[in-house]
Amino acid sequence: MNAANPPFPGDAKPLVARDTASDRSVARQAAVEAAGATLANRPDPVSVIRRAEELRRGLTGNFRDEAVSSIYAEAERISRRVVRHGDTDPALDWDQRIDRIVTSPILGLPLMLVILAVVFWLTIAGANVPSAMLASGFFWFEDRAAALFDTAGAPWWLTGFIWHGVFRGLAWVVSVMLPPMAIFFPLFTILEDLGYLPRVAFNLDFLFRRAGAHGKQALTMAMGFGCNAAGVIATRVIDSPRERLVAILTNNFVPCNGRFPTLIMLATIFVAASFPPVVASIAAAGAVVGVVVLGVGFTLLMSWLLSRTVLKGEASAFTLELPPYRRPGVARILYTSLIDRTLFVLWRAILTAAPAGAVIWLLRNIHLGGASLATYSANALAPLGHAIGLDGVILLAYVIAIPANEIVVPTMLMVYMGGGLMTEMESMSDLRALLVGQHGWTMLTAVNLMLFALLHNPCATTIITIYKETLSKRWAALGALMPLVLAFLVTFLTATVARLLGWV
Amino acid sequence: MTAHNCEACPAHAQLSQMGLRMDRFDRVVALAGNPNTGKSTLFNALTGLKQHTGNWPGKTVTRAEGGFQFGGLRYKLVDLPGTYSLLSASHDEEVARDFLLFGRPDCTIVVADATALERNLNLVLQVLEITDQAVLAVNLMDEAKRKGVEVDVRSLSRDLGIPAVPVIARTGEGLHGLLASVQGVIAGEIETHPRRPTGTKEFDAAIAELVPLIDAVAPGVPNARWIAIRLLDGDGRVERALETGELAALVARQQRPDDRFSRKIALQGAQ
Numbered sequence: 191m192n193a194a195n196p197p198f199p200g201d202a203k204p205l206v207a208r209d210t211a212s213d214r215s216v217a218r219q220a221a222v223e224a225a226g227a228t229l230a231n232r233p234d235p236v237s238v239i240r241r242a243e244e245l246r247r248g249l250t251g252n253f254r255d256e257a258v259s260s261i262y263a264e265a266e267r268i269s270r271r272v273v274r275h276g277d278t279d280p281a282l283d284w285d286q287r288i289d290r291i292v293t294s295p296i297l298g299l300p301l302m303l304v305i306l307a308v309v310f311w312l313t314i315a316g317a318n319v320p321s322a323m324l325a326s327g328f329f330w331f332e333d334r335a336a337a338l339f340d341t342a343g344a345p346w347w348l349t350g351f352i353w354h355g356v357f358r359g360l361a362w363v364v365s366v367m368l369p370p371m372a373i374f375f376p377l378f379t380i381l382e383d384l385g386y387l388p389r390v391a392f393n394l395d396f397l398f399r400r401a402g403a404h405g406k407q408a409l410t411m412a413m414g415f416g417c418n419a420a421g422v423i424a425t426r427v428i429d430s431p432r433e434r435l436v437a438i439l440t441n442n443f444v445p446c447n448g449r450f451p452t453l454i455m456l457a458t459i460f461v462a463a464s465f466p467p468v469v470a471s472i473a474a475a476g477a478v479v480g481v482v483v484l485g486v487g488f489t490l491l492m493s494w495l496l497s498r499t500v501l502k503g504e505a506s507a508f509t510l511e512l513p514p515y516r517r518p519g520v521a522r523i524l525y526t527s528l529i530d531r532t533l534f535v536l537w538r539a540i541l542t543a544a545p546a547g548a549v550i551w552l553l554r555n556i557h558l559g560g561a562s563l564a565t566y567s568a569n570a571l572a573p574l575g576h577a578i579g580l581d582g583v584i585l586l587a588y589v590i591a592i593p594a595n596e597i598v599v600p601t602m603l604m605v606y607m608g609g610g611l612m613t614e615m616e617s618m619s620d621l622r623a624l625l626v627g628q629h630g631w632t633m634l635t636a637v638n639l640m641l642f643a644l645l646h647n648p649c650a651t652t653i654i655t656i657y658k659e660t661l662s663k664r665w666a667a668l669g670a671l672m673p674l675v676l677a678f679l680v681t682f683l684t685a686t687v688a689r690l691l692g693w694v
Numbered sequence: 695m696t697a698h699n700c701e702a703c704p705a706h707a708q709l710s711q712m713g714l715r716m717d718r719f720d721r722v723v724a725l726a727g728n729p730n731t732g733k734s735t736l737f738n739a740l741t742g743l744k745q746h747t748g749n750w751p752g753k754t755v756t757r758a759e760g761g762f763q764f765g766g767l768r769y770k771l772v773d774l775p776g777t778y779s780l781l782s783a784s785h786d787e788e789v790a791r792d793f794l795l796f797g798r799p800d801c802t803i804v805v806a807d808a809t810a811l812e813r814n815l816n817l818v819l820q821v822l823e824i825t826d827q828a829v830l831a832v833n834l835m836d837e838a839k840r841k842g843v844e845v846d847v848r849s850l851s852r853d854l855g856i857p858a859v860p861v862i863a864r865t866g867e868g869l870h871g872l873l874a875s876v877q878g879v880i881a882g883e884i885e886t887h888p889r890r891p892t893g894t895k896e897f898d899a900a901i902a903e904l905v906p907l908i909d910a911v912a913p914g915v916p917n918a919r920w921i922a923i924r925l926l927d928g929d930g931r932v933e934r935a936l937e938t939g940e941l942a943a944l945v946a947r948q949q950r951p952d953d954r955f956s957r958k959i960a961l962q963g964a965q
Contacts, residue, residue, distance in 0.1 A: 276842030429784030
């Protein structure tokens with residue numbers, strides 16, 4: 191047994207291991223005296239540890255193995271007495287039959303992609319109309335409220351700040367985010383309660399293992415779809431510190447719910463628009479799935495790179511239970527997904543959108559030598575934006591949206607639109623006309639914005655969570671900067687290639 | 695010492711869910727068990743809270759705390775992450791272990807999956823090594839029935855030396871009996887004689903010698919016996935904890951409510 195386990199220091203020396211009863215009684219006498227002495231003075235932990243080491247050498251056999259196996263034997267004995275298995279039942283059979291398909295080496299991955307595509311298709315197809323309705327409703331209200339303020343004689347800056355600043359920010363965030371979330375979260379929760387997530391981890395295990403990462407990273411990655419901060423916290427299930435860090439640092443590469451609206455909007459107005467209406471939403475869903483798959487690819491790639499460089503090591507083995515499929519409870523699904531998840535994320539977005547709306551209004555309305563601060567900063571960022579296929583306004587939106595990714599699109603639109611054009615934006619085709627017609631967006635802008643949204647730095651909440659979980663400023667900084675650098679690199683490459691080939 | 699099935703008793707004790715109101719509580723009860731056995735579901739059923747549950751092992755990664763009232767006493771219930779063993783190393787399992795060892799719960803409810811009892815019993819026996827104050831909740835009885843698995847809960851209770859109560863946390867079935875057992879164990883009305891596999895004579899002697907030493911070095915630390923076993927095993931982390939006095943801090947930390955953080959996470963979108 192000593193050959194299998196690294197021997198304790200004493201095991202190698204036969205003289206010490208072969209102790210006699212008298213040796214032990216002498217030793218114990220000494221220990222009792224020592225205890226008496228330490229009780230009189232300050233007790234000394236080091237002497238206790240040393241004493242434990244001495245005692246360990248005196249123990250015969252491998253008591254640890256014995257302790258563990260006696261527990262196992264006891265558990266087996268008891269369960270043999272009290273558990274009776276009846277006939278093989280149909281339910282178990284069903285579970286196994288389903289698992290044979292869901293986790294099959296051939297069908298497992300394609301089935302996952304189909305499920306993912308269906309979830310996004312339902313989200314996109316279902317969210318379109320309510321989003322537009324919410325937007326027009328809110329902006330109708332903004333118009334009336336502002337008019338009311340004007341007739342009441344309120345100063346222009348007060349009306350502008352409150353209604354065209356703070357309120358408009360809120361309105362955009364709610365109408366862009368609420369419908370997709372209210373569809374996506376219940377679907378996600380159903381999959382979770384059914385027991386599908388461990389199957390995903392099972393299917394992806396071989397990829398993560400090759401990347402030198404832990405198979406449970408697939409679970410934490412799945413949590414990241416909801417919220418990257420939650421995904422980072424979920425990495426606690428990974429016991430190896432190295433693999434846990436890999437999972438923390440790469441969680442950002444799956445788009446969270448705050449970033450989905452950006453992807454969905456771009457997929458809708460650029461991808462879907464080039465297809466006939468019947469298949470438009472399917473095409474849009476396909477584009478979003480493509481981005482998500484790319485994100486999983488980057489997760490694996492960066493995990494692999496980290497495992498070969500700063501976090502060197504091999505993947506460790508682990509066991510993962512595949513729980514039985516369980517019928518999700520409707521009430522709980524609705525509560526969890528709508529009250530806890532949707533409203534919570536929305537509330538967070540609202541908290542950041544209101545000040546962001548105010549900031550944008552101020553940037554647009556404070557003028558320095560003929561140009562607004564917004565124009566100044568957008569112009570300053572324009573060269574950098576152009577180099578990576580975007581523009582200054584988009585980068586400005588990303589700077590303002592550091593606290594929460596949710597407000598990127600609303601911020602961008604508010605800077606683009608300036609004054610009172612807002613009420614005309616009632617459909618996605620208006621949006622397309624604005625972006626392409628007035629602000630020179632091309633397919634490259636759309637593709638690179640999708641890439642940038644996928645890869646760029648995590649939001650402030652996630653960065654703080656990384657710090658809390660690792661208690662290291664260095665890892666938190668790496669967790670923020672690695673994606674940012676990668677985002678710039680990738681978008682710079684695509685922009686350069688596209689321009690060299692004359693596509694734009 | 696046998697399990698009471700109180701479904702038929704006169705309802706002298708009523709369960710009332712107290713949610714997050716636990717500023718004043720009389721007793722602390724911990725929920726332990728293997729991953730994905732329904733601890734959070736039981737937690738929600740008892741406290742009326744909406745801790746996120748999910749059908750996958752590893753859902754709960756921090757402690758969540760809630761309150762309920764039963765038989766005139768206020769209880770604080772602590773939902774712990776699932777763990778297969780008290781020796782494990784991942785961060786979520788450490789949270790569970792530290793609370794069971796150093797959090798001084800008045801009673802520990804170990805939740806076991808009736809469909810996989812043998813594997814679950816390994817943890818039950820480990821928990822019984824460190825505490826007398828425990829009740830076994832045999833959960834998922836409905837699933838077991840569907841799968842044709844029958845559990846003789848009465849014999850189980852006798853073999854383990856603690857009350858064992860069949861429950862279905864999803865529907866709330868058996869909760870009354872469970873709480874009556876918890877109450878009985880805490881009040882000392884139900885005597886427990888936990889089953890403990892004994893070691894060799896040398897091993898027991900070594901433990902007997904180390905326990906008073908540990909009590910002297912770290913006064914007031916619960917489970918000196920467990921620490922003695924870990925020291926004998928050469929567990930470097932326990933050695934360090936003892937040396938640096940971190941053990942005392944660990945004990946103190948268990949007394950602090952953890953609900954602020956865990957609640958925030960429970961609400962953090964997708965946790």
